[in-house]
Amino acid sequence: MYDFTEEELNRYSRHILLKDVGVEGQEKILAAKVLVIGAGGLGAPVAMYLAAAGVGNIGIVDGDVVDLSNLQRQIIHTTPDVGKPKVVSAKETIAAINPHIKVDVYQDFLRADNALDIIKNYDFVVDGTDNFPVKFLINDACVMAGKPFSHGGILRFEGQTFTYVPGHACYRCMFKTPPPPNAVPTCSQAGVLGAIAGMLGTIQAAETLKYITGVGELLTDKLLTFNAKTMDFRKVNVHRRDNCPLCGENPTITELINYEQSVCDLAAHKN
């Protein structure tokens, strides 16, 4: 059994008080390794809440630097961080929240040639990315590696999330292939209410902690969508597709694919 220090008992007391979590649940959280892909609108609240919760090892993947236009929603970064690599800024904030956390930084973007190698070290993966090529890459890599992950997407006033657990519906069961470049706008093109990133990111952080502790029911085989204009939340039941090109009975996708980023995305990406 893990030997909690006085400081830790105090720091995590509100988790330990929860009947469903308790000392045992907190031990699981301290032992957990979680990879957060993207230190942006979703990755920021996810990494901050996981750090505060005491997740022992957090990996962060992002090849970008902090831009002034990020600060409207990416609350892990602050004004003096503009120009800094996002992974460095994120690591500093995590250390300030909870110095006990071991943080691994990957100052790079996830690609077909590095994805499996990076995710293999973690128990759970959180998708906090802003584009479809990487969302499909994360899904494919996690399905192939048998890793659970939380999917998240936001746009304007809306958010969407589900939790993949091996053997259950994957992103390709719902959406077979990425949309053509520029067919669906990203936040950098269409805008987003900053607090929406917090709403969805904290749902993803909660799902991660539920997975780690085994508490409650995950958003597995369920797609949760919400519209903040009306505050309507909707859970749609989804099922694993027998003919899913990735996790179905006769998969046609057997290796990772680097989909084309749209020119527009790449331009926005360099901002």
Place this chain on the structure above:
Amino acid sequence: MATITVNGEKQEVALPITVSGLIKQNNVAEPEMVSVQVNEEFVEREDFDTKTFNDGDTVDFLYFMGGGCR
């Protein structure tokens, strides 16, 4: 007339109606982008023009949502 539930809300439709017809009737902005479930079973895109609905069916339109965002 028949009643089907579209994204959680009841709708009156005249039968017969196909998935493509329902997409059109609901003014879905990017019809080529939407994933469609009928009674919790996904419908293949190539069947959108032939798959028809029955009274009481439940339909979900699922949309791509991509931002994270940087």
